[in-house]
Amino acid sequence: xxxxxxxxxxxxxxxxALAGGVSSSLRxxxxxxxxxxxxxxxxxxxxxxxxxxxxxxxAYGPLxxxxxxxxxxxxxxxAMTNGYTFGLQHEGEIELAARLTEALPxxxxxxxxxxxxxxxMLALRIARSHTGRTKIVRFHGHYHGWSDAIFxxxxxxxxxxxxxxxxxxKTMPGTGGQSELALQDVILLPWNDAVALEETLRARGHxxxxxxxxxxxxxxxxxxxxxxxxxxxxxxxxxxxIVLIFDEVITGFxxxxxxxxxxxxxxxxxxxxxxxxxxxxxxxxxxxxxxLMRVVSSGKVSHLGTLNGxxxxxxxxxxxxxxxxxxxxxxxxxMEATAARLAQGLRERIAANGFRGVVNQEGPVFHMMFIDRxxxxxxxxxxxxxxxxxxxxxxxxxxEGVLVRTNGLWYVSTEHTEAHAEATLQAxxxxxxxxxxxxx
Ligand code: PMP
Numbered sequence: 001x002x003x004x005x006x007x008x009x010x011x012x013x014x015x016x017a018l019a020g021g022v023s024s025s026l027r028x029x030x031x032x033x034x035x036x037x038x039x040x041x042x043x044x045x046x047x048x049x050x051x052x053x054x055x056x057x058x059a060y061g062p063l064x065x066x067x068x069x070x071x072x073x074x075x076x077x078x079a080m081t082n083g084y085t086f087g088l089q090h091e092g093e094i095e096l097a098a099r100l101t102e103a104l105p106x107x108x109x110x111x112x113x114x115x116x117x118x119x120x121m122l123a124l125r126i127a128r129s130h131t132g133r134t135k136i137v138r139f140h141g142h143y144h145g146w147s148d149a150i151f152x153x154x155x156x157x158x159x160x161x162x163x164x165x166x167x168x169x170k171t172m173p174g175t176g177g178q179s180e181l182a183l184q185d186v187i188l189l190p191w192n193d194a195v196a197l198e199e200t201l202r203a204r205g206h207x208x209x210x211x212x213x214x215x216x217x218x219x220x221x222x223x224x225x226x227x228x229x230x231x232x233x234x235x236x237x238x239x240x241x242i243v244l245i246f247d248e249v250i251t252g253f254x255x256x257x258x259x260x261x262x263x264x265x266x267x268x269x270x271x272x273x274x275x276x277x278x279x280x281x282x283x284x285x286x287x288x289x290x291x292l293m294r295v296v297s298s299g300k301v302s303h304l305g306t307l308n309g310x311x312x313x314x315x316x317x318x319x320x321x322x323x324x325x326x327x328x329x330x331x332x333x334x335m336e337a338t339a340a341r342l343a344q345g346l347r348e349r350i351a352a353n354g355f356r357g358v359v360n361q362e363g364p365v366f367h368m369m370f371i372d373r374x375x376x377x378x379x380x381x382x383x384x385x386x387x388x389x390x391x392x393x394x395x396x397x398x399x400e401g402v403l404v405r406t407n408g409l410w411y412v413s414t415e416h417t418e419a420h421a422e423a424t425l426q427a428x429x430x431x432x433x434x435x436x437x438x439x440x
Contacts, residue, residue, distance in 0.1 A: 040067025
């Protein structure tokens, strides 16, 4: 048995001056205790007790190059020694903006922020200002950050508060302290249902400023869009003058340098990105056409933030793009192959140990769930999964030296090798066997 003595002690201490003892509500869900990290290198993280884990949490996604990547670290360090932030413009912003407009099919201009939440806030504001309309269509099971105007009840099983399901079709606040009025402009629809989308947009499209979607529903089951679904969404929004926003905070710079929209060959009007963009340093962005971004350039829409586009973040992003783009982007192919191998290996081991489960993989990200189904293609199906069983599995995996998120979403980085994948599958086999034995 691994000892988590130091993490337990630190967690007890942390609650004294730190509200809840964690800095993001999700982290409280970890069992047997929210782990305290000591260090990370490549695909491996070491906790405060000296336990080592192959890491598939990857800080909830940003660490696309793994921990403490030598080149990224060096370039961040070089930027820092020159002054980290000025509140003045600097050339790094120009260079990064140019790099993004080159890499992203939908982008003629970009605007930087600090978090995915802020990028979504800005994108919604641009859409509303551009169209002069107020309603926003969003979908069950997607997550677009925690700002009042978009945070409906959270889809994730590892959220402690505000965890009520939004499967019933009602738009419920995602957290205590959120005004119900904040969501009055949100229209919540089932995803992957082209008929529901068309009916709603035909009836109410004249009020709708934007449709916002994750291009792959990574936050709830890593579910792919059905054939033709995003195409239909694109056609309808274009026809009805609605801004189509792809929230690529997870998929951006993970599904290739051009994100999910390049992969699927569908350009949204606006795209939000964050997480992997700067490899683990806080940076997010909105990208879109010059025409749409005009409301920002004209000053009609306020875009604010003290640390927006700071030197450390832009240097980290440029370095991340450089590293990911090398050798024709072979890193993406490699990450995806590793994820596919893990997903297939997990499917086999789930079955071999007498469980029923589904592993949905797309690019270097996949969602593993225990569920009595052959496939999970929408949020209603996803809601049937056994979250408690998965959470038990995640705890057993920790014991076996593998760190996975408690809700089932796994990220693969450039630093995960075949050997890591093999060790992970062996660990999963042992964890599943123990879980099966305990249930007998
Ligand atoms: N959009 C999506 C699709 C996300 O997955 C997330 C974060 N999980 C966000 C927005 C919010 O990003 P942040 O946590 O950086 O505010």
